[in-house]
Amino acid sequence: MTSKPLVAVLDYGSGNVHSAVKALIEAGADARLTSDRSLLLDADGLLVPGVGAYSAVMGALNESRGGEIIDRRLAGGRPVLGICVGMQVMFERGIERGADTEGLGEWPGTVAELEAPVLPHMGWNTVASGAGSRLFDGIENERFYFVHSYAAQEWSLEVTPPFPEPVLTWCTYGAPFLAAVENGPLSATQFHPEKSGEAGIRLLANWIDGLRTTTV
Numbered sequence: 001m002t003s004k005p006l007v008a009v010l011d012y013g014s015g016n017v018h019s020a021v022k023a024l025i026e027a028g029a030d031a032r033l034t035s036d037r038s039l040l041l042d043a044d045g046l047l048v049p050g051v052g053a054y055s056a057v058m059g060a061l062n063e064s065r066g067g068e069i070i071d072r073r074l075a076g077g078r079p080v081l082g083i084c085v086g087m088q089v090m091f092e093r094g095i096e097r098g099a100d101t102e103g104l105g106e107w108p109g110t111v112a113e114l115e116a117p118v119l120p121h122m123g124w125n126t127v128a129s130g131a132g133s134r135l136f137d138g139i140e141n142e143r144f145y146f147v148h149s150y151a152a153q154e155w156s157l158e159v160t161p162p163f164p165e166p167v168l169t170w171c172t173y174g175a176p177f178l179a180a181v182e183n184g185p186l187s188a189t190q191f192h193p194e195k196s197g198e199a200g201i202r203l204l205a206n207w208i209d210g211l212r213t214t215t216v
Contacts, residue, residue: 007043018033040069046081051084053099083189087190090103110152124145125171133167145192167182
């Protein structure tokens with residue numbers, strides 16, 4: 001009998017994240033909302049939610065030493081999934097309403113306001129998944145739920161062998177922006193899988209299946 005992968009959802013005060021826990025459980029994980037450091041470090045997967053302003057999320061992450069936990073996991077090749085602002089903070093910085101905030105710096109680049117006539121970008125949209133994507137396996141043509149005014153709109157990380165090229169998934173709202181990134185143990189989505197119906201559950205299940213292969 002195979003046990004369910006344990007996914008720790010980082011509890012650092014980022015709004016209501018119980019829907020993410022429920023979605024992970026539906027997708028096949030043993031999911032727990034926690035701030036326990038040992039559990040966050042040792043779980044098969046770590047989900048980093050993010051709701052609200054970039055600066056507020058970074059402040060809460062710094063206060064809880066969440067960035068240190070994320071960095072330690074990634075250094076050990078242990079999977080991390082960021083969602084919404086939890087994706088944005090993986091970049092070097094975010095510029096929001098005039099505030100220039102330092103991010104976690106896992107990826108180079110700046111998160112900035114979308115170039116679109118109406119903000120926020122709220123509702124369902126299709127994405128162009130990158131070749132070889134594991135997250136979007138079987139759901140390449142589905143729609144996902146977005147609610148945001150800011151995003152990473154370019155990618156500048158250069159990867160040299162033997163490291164594989166990151167898989168980039170783009171969406172267009174006014175102009176193209178990154179909807180998801182799969183980069184070794186670090187994956188992230190700008191949209192909310194937990195609010196994206198069956199397609200979102202399938203995406204989480206795809207990520208959880210990847211946890212099984214990394215923990216065998």
